[in-house]
Amino acid sequence: MESNRFPGLLPRSPSARCGTVIHRIIEAAAKKKINEEDDFEEYWNRCIMIEEKEMADSWIERHLVPLKKSTPKYELKKYQCLLAIRSMFNKTRSHAAYDIINKISREIWLETQNKVVGGLVDAIISTKTGDIIVDYKTGSITKLIGNHEAVQEIYKIQLQLYAAIYNSAFGIWPVSLQIAGIDGISYEIDFNQKECINLLNEAYHIATEINYVVADETNLGEMNDLLSSPSPETCRYCLYRPACQSYLERREISPPAEWPKDIIGTLYEKKILGNGLILIRVVANNNNLDMITIRGLHPGRHPALNFESDKIAIFSMVSDNSPNNFKEGILTTIYIRR
Ligand code: SF4
Secondary structure: OOOOOOOOOOOOOHHHHHHHHHHHHHHHHHOOOOOOHHHHHHHHHHHHHHHHHHHHOOOOOHHHOOHHHHOOOHHHHHHHHHHHHHHHHHHHHOHHHHHHEEEEEEEEEEEOOOOOOEEEEEEEEEEOOEEEEEEEEOOOOEEEEOOEEEEOHHHHHHHHHHHHHHHHHHOOOOOEEEEEEOOOOEEEOOOOHHHHHHHHHHHHHHHHHHHHHHHOOOOHHHHHHHHOOOOHHHHOOOOOHHHOHHHHHHHHHOOOOOOOOOEEEEEEEEEEOOOOOEEEEEEEOOOOOOEEEEEEEOHHHOHHHHOOOOEEEEEOOEEEOEEEEEEOOOOOEEEEOO
């Protein structure tokens, strides 16, 4: 659905919106659309306005406007973005940098010779010793694994795949793979050519399977079952969970702890509390038929609660004291179900 530009059914987080703004500004600075640091404030406000306009037009996101209030550490993110472009300008002015860097190419589409696998690389830095592939991230790059911080596995796989695609396209390997954070810290990703080729072969295999299923004219529901592979990790940030039957079915049969905090069930009770907020009780469609309580729901945010329907689905709740008690969070969204 995302590749068809189908609008998300759940809100994008304000941090993700801010990340889009930061990416846009870094790209503009790289393309010299922002000439000096003085343009930063104006450009930032313009990009924020574009995001907020889109949010205001969406019933699931309009309560998150303005981003200044809804984004955690908004001012810090803005300042880090300013530091990032300041450092870009300084590097451009530095003669020393030009001595080792022949050329920096931004936003390069790389694809394998057979055009089956491709990806948009943030930057390729050509040096005297070879090319460095760089990907910029505005969110957290590392994750606590055991008792030490390590670069997240999905980012390593992404960069290793870029290396293999680069090799397929040009017949040589990059000399380095790097992930750069908005805080100015870069992480070098180790890679081994054989592992990169294995990853690319796996990507070819997946692409062939997808094309086979699509060409088979299977109906949409069956296609969804065949192509989706729900898991807590892959579905957590997916904005299409409300429409994904595979996800809804899979989470019913596996333990709930790791899955996103969503409930699908039957509305048992709805009451408006003294503070004007709504409390609902829902009997969950799980094997135990648990009774779930969700409080703190703002009436204006949830039109689904105005409909006479007992089938209901609540997404992105926030835990509240005990296992079956939840409350509304900034991303909580409710749909009625048939
Ligand atoms: S399987 Fe998960 S990630 Fe894939 S579409 Fe369904 S909910 Fe989204």
